[in-house]
Amino acid sequence: MFDILIKTLRTGRVTSKYPIRQDIAPEGFRGKPELLPDKCTFCGECARVCPPGVIWLTKEKGEEKLTLSFCGCIFCGMCEEVCPGGAIRLSQEYELASKTKDDLLTIIRRSV
Amino acid sequence: MTVDDEMEIMGQRLNRKIRALFGRSLSIREVDAGSCNACEVEVNALANPVYDMERFGIHIVASPRHADMLLVTGPVTRNMELALLKTANATPEPKLVVAMGSCACNGGIFGETYASGGGVDRFMPVDVYIPGCPPRPQAVIFGLMVAVDKLEQKIKKSEVKV
Numbered sequence: 001m002f003d004i005l006i007k008t009l010r011t012g013r014v015t016s017k018y019p020i021r022q023d024i025a026p027e028g029f030r031g032k033p034e035l036l037p038d039k040c041t042f043c044g045e046c047a048r049v050c051p052p053g054v055i056w057l058t059k060e061k062g063e064e065k066l067t068l069s070f071c072g073c074i075f076c077g078m079c080e081e082v083c084p085g086g087a088i089r090l091s092q093e094y095e096l097a098s099k100t101k102d103d104l105l106t107i108i109r110r111s112v
Numbered sequence: 113m114t115v116d117d118e119m120e121i122m123g124q125r126l127n128r129k130i131r132a133l134f135g136r137s138l139s140i141r142e143v144d145a146g147s148c149n150a151c152e153v154e155v156n157a158l159a160n161p162v163y164d165m166e167r168f169g170i171h172i173v174a175s176p177r178h179a180d181m182l183l184v185t186g187p188v189t190r191n192m193e194l195a196l197l198k199t200a201n202a203t204p205e206p207k208l209v210v211a212m213g214s215c216a217c218n219g220g221i222f223g224e225t226y227a228s229g230g231g232v233d234r235f236m237p238v239d240v241y242i243p244g245c246p247p248r249p250q251a252v253i254f255g256l257m258v259a260v261d262k263l264e265q266k267i268k269k270s271e272v273k274v
Contacts (some may be wrong), residue, residue: 015164018250019126019257025248063226072218072231074245084186097242097255099262101217101233104243 025092030075032093035068037108038089042066046079055079064110070096071104126257127169133263136255138216141179141203145196147230149184150246151213155183164251170256176200181208181259182204184238187215187222188229200236206266208259211238211251214245221245239263 018049025031043062046056054069068088079088098104130138142155158165159172173179176199188196200209211232211245214220224230232238239262 010189014162015167017252018163018253023250051222052219054218069218070243071221071241072214073243074166074214074221075243088120094244094248094251095254096247096251097240097258099240099258101241104217104241 025094029092029094030077030090032070032091032096033068033073033075033079033106034089034091034104035066035108037088037110038087039085040066040083040108040110042110043084044086045082046106049078049082051076051078059112062111064112066108067104069101069104070106071101093101123186129264130169130260132265133260135172136182138260139171139173139179140181140256141173142181142183143174143185143196143198143199145184145186145192145216145232146189146222147213147215150217151185154246154249154252155185155212157249163253165253165256167188167251168256176202177204177230179203179207181256183210183212184232185212186218187219188232188235190227190229191209193235196210196232197235205211206263206270208263209236209237210240210242210255210259212242212255213247217241217243237264 004083027085042057047057048057050076052072054072058065076092080090086110096104146153157163176182182200182203184196186192209232211217215222216232219228219230224226229235239260240255242252244251
């Protein structure tokens with residue numbers, strides 16, 4: 001019993017100081033995907049490979065649009081893996097909660 | 113001021129805000145609407161000493177009739193659809209509905225099939241979306257803080273209407 005007590009006293013406080021101190025996610029954590037519009041070639045490979053299908057490539061008159069919704073994204077990182085130009089990068093950001101679904105969209109455009 | 117003092121003040125502030133809004137602690141009813149259990153594990157982790165959400169005055173209760181907030185996980189499968197609607201009807205107003213995890217937000221990896229509803233917002237209005245598969249416990253705490261803000265807005269709006 002004393003062993004447990006000594007262990008407990010030695011451990012001290014373990015509660016994370018989260019809302020005050022920013023808790024940085026560990027190395028290799030897959031968080032919010034970021035699109036880099038300079039590198040994107042609009043090939044549509046990410047849209048093809050995305051398991052839940054939350055990346056769309058749409059072509060309107062004179063404009064190509066790549067939309068990524070985190071709402072439904074499973075953060076698997078397949079888009080990052082498959083992208084030939086390295087235009088998608090999964091950042092370490094995880095505070096994604098929002099009040100509307102529109103806030104969860106990232107859109108990049110290119111005129112053709 | 114040490115970090116511990118800062119944290120205590122922050123916790124007290126959030127606690128006071130919740131108390132001013134509800135008159136008591138914020139009670140959450142966690143509804144599993146066909147989730148794969150990963151989100152439930154993260155909600156469990158919220159109650160452990162490391163993340164300890166009870167320091168902010170947020171509790172998980174066993175009945176929707178005691179709850180102020182529904183924390184819904186899972187894509188709302190056909191078998192859980194009625195149970196979810198019954199739970200929502202049993203929750204007293206003003207209530208908050210928080211969709212936790214990518215499945216609850218949009219169907220996620222399960223998508224929309226004959227057996228899967230494809231998101232909570234097809235069945236009831238959702239106040240806060242917490243994406244992540246599963247979201248980290250810190251992300252859930254952040255989402256709950258956003259939800260408390262939203263409730264403040266809601267109460268102010270209803271006061272203006274009256």
